[in-house]
Amino acid sequence: MKTVLGLLLFISLQLPAFAGYKTIGFQASILSDEQNARPLELVIWYPSTTTAAPRLVADTAVFIGDLAVHDAPPAAGTYPLVVLSHGFRGNWGNQSWLASALAHQGFIVAAVNHPGTTTRDRGPAAAAQLWQRPIDLRRAIDAVMARADQVGRVAKGQVAVVGHSLGGWTALEIAGARFDPARFAQDCVTHPQLSSCSVYKQINPDRDPVSQARLGGDLRDDRVTAIVTLDLGLSRGLSDESLAALPVPALVIAAGAPSADLPAQLESADLAKRLPAATSRYVEIADASHFSFLSPCKPGAVALLEEDAAGDGVICRDGNSARARTQIQLQIASLVSGFLQQHFAMADR
Secondary structure: OHHHHHHHHHHHHHHHHOOOOOEEEEEEEEEOOOOOOOOEEEEEEEEEOOOOOOEEEOOOOOEOOEEEEEOOOEOOOEEEEEEEEOOOOEOHHHHHHHHHHHHHHOOEEEEEEOOOOEOOEOOHHHHHOOOHHHHHHHHHHHHHHOOHHHHOEEEEEEEEEEEEOHHHHHHHHHHOOOEOHHHHHHHHHHOOOOHHHHHHHHHOHHHOHHHHHHHOOOOOOOOOOEEEEEOOOOHHHEOHHHHHOOOOOEEEEEEOOOOOOOOHHHOHHHHHHHOOOOOEEEEEEOOOOHHHHOOOEOOOHHHHHHHHOOOHHHHHOOOOOOOOHHHHHHHHHHHHHHHHHHHHHHHOO
């Protein structure tokens, strides 16, 4: 317990680098009122000036949570909105560390659990509807904008999407990239070792011609004006033409630690080469692994993960470096915040 509290104190001591707002609010709800829409678990972090005592959010047996005040009144003013998209088999809590850092910096941050591809719902029918992921984010944007009195007002033209792994693909899709299932299938013949190929096979969106057609269609939401990908997957199925014409700036962050199934050069670096050079930026973090983008692990987490499923302890491991995951994440949060602030400032001119 003392070790966990020490880690929490360490993280809180790092936050002042992002602490424009000392206190942040947190709200959780279920979106289920739209006709024929699948229920979505939605969470929102936002700037607040409340003096109420915060509680831990997204704290689990494995991952260290972050402090926020549930249902706190929002701070006055308008703020950029960032929507987070988790990876395959992940959940909204995986990037709670980033949401907290950005909310302290003055962003409203929303996240959802994508049905079928989340920790809490791996139903094959929902998973096959991969095209629903960008629509989930669109619904999250709608919900945040409709709750200005509860979570704060979104600044006009300042909406970004940040996605990890499969969430990075989701960010590109909602920004205007187009997926070509036939291109991806052929690429998996050439690179069958990539985790993207095995994940796509598990999801199996090709089982349904309607879903396959929707997956190859236009899923853009033109309210999204910037995106960030965090060690994404499935990028090799995106068409060259749609990436070259991507209408929003993109920050591509890659894990630089050696990886046989998700090598930076075949995913993030390859993506960056196909994006417009004038509006995109590529950063490779040498000591980050694919799982460095998940919340810091608690002491004893590796043993718990291995007991549940042999090999899952890798979730708590980063690259070969003296830096702790919290230090790597400070760099990531700084990159994301700086990129978005610069873009929104330029857009205001």
